[in-house]
Structures are given as structure tokens and as C-alpha cells.
Amino acid sequence: MALEHPWMPLPFQLDHINLWALADGDGWTAVDTGVALPPTRACWEQLFASALDGKPIRRVIVTHFHPDHIGNASWLTERWQADLWCTQTEWLAAEYALRSRDDADLDRRVAHYRRHGIAEEHTAKMRARGNPYPSLVGGLPFHFMPIADGETVTIEGRRWRVITARGHSPEHACLWCEDLRVLIAGDQVLPKITTNVSVWPERPRENPLRYYLDSLARFLRLPADTLILPSHGLPFRGLHHRLSTLVQHTLPQALSGRASRPNRVGGIASAIRESDDAEHRGYRWKRRLTDKALSQRAGPHAPRFRGLKPPTHRGPTPRPLVVQVIPSSASLASVGLPVCGSQPAIS
Numbered sequence: 001m002a003l004e005h006p007w008m009p010l011p012f013q014l015d016h017i018n019l020w021a022l023a024d025g026d027g028w029t030a031v032d033t034g035v036a037l038p039p040t041r042a043c044w045e046q047l048f049a050s051a052l053d054g055k056p057i058r059r060v061i062v063t064h065f066h067p068d069h070i071g072n073a074s075w076l077t078e079r080w081q082a083d084l085w086c087t088q089t090e091w092l093a094a095e096y097a098l099r100s101r102d103d104a105d106l107d108r109r110v111a112h113y114r115r116h117g118i119a120e121e122h123t124a125k126m127r128a129r130g131n132p133y134p135s136l137v138g139g140l141p142f143h144f145m146p147i148a149d150g151e152t153v154t155i156e157g158r159r160w161r162v163i164t165a166r167g168h169s170p171e172h173a174c175l176w177c178e179d180l181r182v183l184i185a186g187d188q189v190l191p192k193i194t195t196n197v198s199v200w201p202e203r204p205r206e207n208p209l210r211y212y213l214d215s216l217a218r219f220l221r222l223p224a225d226t227l228i229l230p231s232h233g234l235p236f237r238g239l240h241h242r243l244s245t246l247v248q249h250t251l252p253q254a255l256s257g258r259a260s261r262p263n264r265v266g267g268i269a270s271a272i273r274e275s276d277d278a279e280h281r282g283y284r285w286k287r288r289l290t291d292k293a294l295s296q297r298a299g300p301h302a303p304r305f306r307g308l309k310p311p312t313h314r315g316p317t318p319r320p321l322v323v324q325v326i327p328s329s330a331s332l333a334s335v336g337l338p339v340c341g342s343q344p345a346i347s
């Protein structure tokens, strides 16, 4: 399986997203697309010119509707006459987010946050900012191919099973290839930071944390040596350890912050955000480690990386980076994940 891993810039504190390009016959299947802003499109242009062997993108799969994932779906599918594949709810959620931009929508949004104790200075900023979604998502393709939990998508002759999850987004799709023992995890399982779990204005009485935890449990069925390809942070092995850390430590720690706060939902939101920030700072530090140190920290089954130096969106336009996953287990090596040295990193 040839696999390209472009590292695209994001204009947020979380400053990158991993996208995946899977060799697929005479072209590529792209998984996720980056935000619809010039630096990300410049990265794509470089990939088209240099890293995709001159082959077209035949299909775009989007894990969920957040702007960093679906932002360029329209642009890519139009450019390559490719199809968009995603779950129905994510497509509808994107459509809704694109259309929610009048004053009444904004009023409802601000009222929601105010009800949960968000300070007036912050709601004023929200109001001034409006709905940022349309500026980060360049429209949606008019039609799409719906995928659903349990269905399989065949890529380069291999079957990838769709596993959906809730809590982070309404019908987030992960892709699991049993042959390769690889999970494209989107934002559902991240190696360091905690997935954002929020109560949204249009679903004010939903319990997204329950959904998220229930969804995490579904991934316990996957083999312990599964290679996780997350949308943010580095690929890793140790799925079960990560899941138990999230369930037993990180999320309870975030929730414990709730007790000291006057407002339940606002407290949860703040506590999780604080927890994320701490994790995020840790991640920023850790990504400066050498690949050797990284392997040692992550244990003997950790994949090794070469040329892993993510660009920053500050300063000149970042360039894409092709990262190679070098499997440490013979079984993964034998099924053809990229081999060290076959694909030089672009830095």
C-alpha cells in the first residue's frame, strides 16, 4: 500500500492536520482535505506537482464535517472530477453549518454560551466574529456517496471497514483495514491531545461525552498492535493503552474540574479546554524529540519516523511534508507500508 501523508497547516492553536493519500489503482483516494485557505491549497498544489506520481485524485473521503477535514472537499472534487464519500449526517451537518450565518443564528448561539456561563466579553467576541465556518469551508459538492457504519470501502483492492463514532461530531467515520492492521482514526482517537467534546447550541440537551465514551469502547475490539493514523499528532501503536488513558485518566480529570466551577456545561467545557491546552503544550514539546527518542518513549512497537518536522503556519507559506511510516513489526512491513528511504521528505 502506498501511502502519502501530507502535513497541512491550520490557522488555529492546533496548527496542523494530517491528511492521507492512499494509492488506488490509477489514482489516489484522499482522506480529509484541510481548510479552504491559500496556504493549504498551496500545499496541495505542491503535492499534485511532486508527490502523487502525476496521478489524479479519484475519490475524496472525509471523516467528518469540521473545517480542517472537509474544507477543501468541494475544491478537490471539482478539480479532479472526483466523488466525495462521507456519512450522511456529516454532509448534512456541513450543509447546516454553511447556512447558519444570519443574525438570528448568531443570537441563538450567543444565548447558548451565555446560558452556560461564558463571560460577556467572550460572547461579544463571538458575536463580532460571526460564523467562521463558511470562511474555512469552500462550499460542498452538490452530491456525495454516503457511507455508513459497517460498510466497506475498497481501496487498492483492500477492504477498509467504516466505523462511526459520536461525541466529537455526529457521525464521524473512521476507516479500519484488517489486512494492514491500520486505523485511519480522524479526530476520534488522538495520541496526545484530548478530542474536543462539546455541547452545541442546536443540541443543548445532548450528552456528547456519553456518546464519545461509548464510541471509544467500540475501538477496544481492534487488535492491540493496530497502527493508528490520527488527524492530529503522530501515528502510533498502543491503541488500548491510549483508550484506557482517555477513559480512566484524562476525561475524569477534565470532569473533576467541573466540581469547582459554578456552571456545569461551561465548567466541563473549560476544564476540557484546560486539559487540552496542557496536553497540547506537551505535544508541542514532544514533537521536537528525535525519532529515536520518540521510539524509546512510545515503546518497542512504536513506528519510527523520518524527516518529521512539521511546518508552522507562522512565517512563510509552509510546504507540505511527506512522512514515511516505518513499521517496526515484520507483519506490517510485509504488507507494503512505505519503506524507509523510498520517498524523500519535503521540508
Ligand SMILES: [Zn+2]
Pocket (backbone or CB within 6 Å): 064, 066, 168, 169, 187
Ligand atoms: Zn474534528
Ligand SMILES: [Zn+2]
Pocket (backbone or CB within 6 Å): 017, 066, 068, 069, 187, 231, 232
Ligand atoms: Zn480535526
